[in-house]
Amino acid sequence: MALQSITLQLDVRSWPLKIPFRITGHVFDSLDLLVCTLSCDGVTGQGEAAGVYYHDETAESLRAQIEAVRPAIEAGIDRADLQDLLPAGGARNALDCALWALESRRGRRAAWQLAGLAPPQPLLTTFTLGADLPAVMAERAAGLPKARALKLKLIGDGHDAERVAAVRHARPHVWLGVDANQAFDRAATEALLPALVEARVDLLEQPCRIGEEESLRGLDCPIPLAADESVQTRRELESLVDLFDAVNIKLDKCGGLTEALAMAHRARALGLRVMVGNMIGTSLSCAPAFVVGQLCDIVDLDGPWHLAGDVAPAVDYLDGYLHCPAGLWDHAGAGP
Template identity: 55%
Template sequence: MSAAVMPRAGTARLSLHMAIEPLPLKTPFRISGHAFTAMPALDVVLDDGGHRGRGEAAGVYYLGDTPQAMWRTLEHHREALESGLDRDALQALLPAGGARNAVDCALWELQALRAGTSVAALAGTAPPRPLTTTFTIGADDPATVARRARDWTDARALKLKLDGEVDVDIERIRALRAARPEVWFGVDANQGYAPATIEPLLRALSDAGASLLEQPFARGREADLDGIDVAIDIAADESIQDLAELEARARHFDVVNIKLDKCGGLTEALAMERRARRLGLKVMVGNMLGSSLAAAPAFVLGQRCDLVDLDGPTFIARDRVPGVRYVDGAIDCPHRVWGGMPCA
C-alpha cells in the first residue's frame, strides 16, 4: 500500500459494501441530446462494526462514468478503502468522479456518527435551513412546458432545459414565462448552442426576464463566450468538473454549478465553493438527478450557495425513506436522511 493511503495509527478497518440501484424515473426526462428513463446509481456503505456511513453516486454520464465503472474502480481499490483511510487519503487515491463521491460522502457520515455530531457541524456550516430550490422542466413541447410550469404550484424558481432547436427553445421560454410570470427562472442549454445560433436565444431570454443561462456552448469551447454580449449570468456545468478546471476556466463564467458527482464528493465541493468566492464567482449546487441519499450531502453545500438546484428526488419513481422534503418551493433535509446526528 502506498504512503498516500496508509491508515493512521489506531484507525479501525472498514468493510466496503456496494449495490447498484436502478432508480427509474416517473416520466422520461429530455435535455439536449439525451432522454432519460432512469438514473442508475452506485450505493456505497462503509461499516466499522459500530457505525455505517453511506454515499450514492450516479457518476457523470457524458464522461462514461457509470455505476458499473465506479464499482470496478472501488473493487480494484478495496484493500486501501477497507484499511481505514480518511478523506485526505481518499483524495490522493481516487480522481474526481462518482466513485470518489460515493466513498467521500460515506466517510463524512461515518465521521459524524463516530463523533455524535452532524456533517454540517463537521463542515463548519451553520445548522441547516430549508433552501429555495429550482424545479426543472424538461425540453418538451411548449404546451407541456407551460403545463408543467403551472403544476409546480409552490415553486419560486424554475429551470428550463433546452435542446438547441432555437425556434422551439424560444417558444418554450415564452410558454414558461406566460404560465408563471412571477417566478425566478433560468435555462440550461446543456451545450446545445454555438456562437452562430445564440443571439436569438439571448434576445428571447432578455425579453422573458430570465436570470441564468447555463452551459450554452460545448465543453472545451469556453473561449467562445468571451465575444458574446450577455446581459444575464452565464453558468458553467459541463465546462467545470473539479477544482483544477475551476482554476483554469473560471474567467469565462459568472457562476459555477458544483455537483458532487463531478468533483468527487463533498470534500472537494466545499473547497471549490471557497475558491470560487475568491475568484469572484457566484456558486450554484446541482445534482445528477439521484435520490435523497445523493441530495442530502449536496444540501450541506447548498447552505453556502447563491443558487440551489436540488430537485433530483422529485424525478425518482420511488425515493428513499426517509427522504428530503419539499415545502413552499424549498428543500429540507432532516438529519435522519443522512449525515449523522445534530449537535447537542
C-alpha cells in the first residue's frame, strides 16, 4: 500500500577506506555514498547506495535521479510503484531500502518477517583483498587469522598466478575465491586455470567482459564460475544457466532489496547457486544485503570492513562471521 505524505531527504556522505583498494581498471581510496531518508507519521527509514561504478553512477548522479521524481515519491509511493518509477541501479536501491525500513518501523515488524524468512543467522562471509604485489597480499591474508573465507582481486597483469599461490601458501586451509572483474578473455582464463586448480581455488568470479559470456561455453573449468557484472537483474538469469554455476546479487546493481529477494528465489529455481555481494559501503548498506544473505550459498558482505569508519550501530565481524544487530536498519523486535 502506498504511503501518504512522505518527506524525502537526500545526503551525500564521504568515507575514506583503510587502504587503497585495487581491482581491474580502478583504485578506490574513498567513497561517496548517497543516503536516502524517508519520513512518514514521525517514523523514518533510510537506505544507502554507492551506485554501480562501471555504469558511471556516482552519489551525485543518484541524487539527481531521485530528485527528478521527488514529486511522485512525496505524493506517496510503495515498493511496487518504485519498480516502475526508476530503473535498476543505485538510485532505486537507496529508495527501495528506505521504503523497507520505513514499512518495517511503522508496522513494528522486522524486514526478515516482511520478506517471509526465518529469523536471521550470522553469515560466514568472505573478506576481499585488493590486487597488490603477491607478497603484500599474502601478508594481508596472514593478518586475517579469523577469516574463514578470502576473495582475491585479479587484474590480468601477468602476476595473478603468483598472487593466488602466495595467498594459498599463507592460508592453506581457507576457502579461497578469485574475482577478475572482467579482466580476462577465454584464452587468458584457460591459461590461468592450472594455477587456480593447483591453489585449490573454490570460485572463479566474472572472468569475462560483459557481453562476452558465450566465450565461456564449453570451457573445461573444474572450478565453479560466478557471474557478477554479467548479471544485473532477473532478466539475465536464464541466459546464464548453461554458462555459470552461480550468480552474485548486489542491491546496487539490481535496484534494491525487493528485486534482490526475487532474484535469489528465481536463481535457485533455475538451479544456480546464489551469492550476495555489495559495493563498498557502511553497515547501512550491509544490513539489507544481510537479509538476502539468508537465502545464499556464498556471502561476500565485507563492505564496512574496508572503511576507516562506520555508522553506529554497526555490523560486526566475529570469527569470520557477519553479525547484524537487530534494529540497525529496520525494526528491532519480532513484532506480533
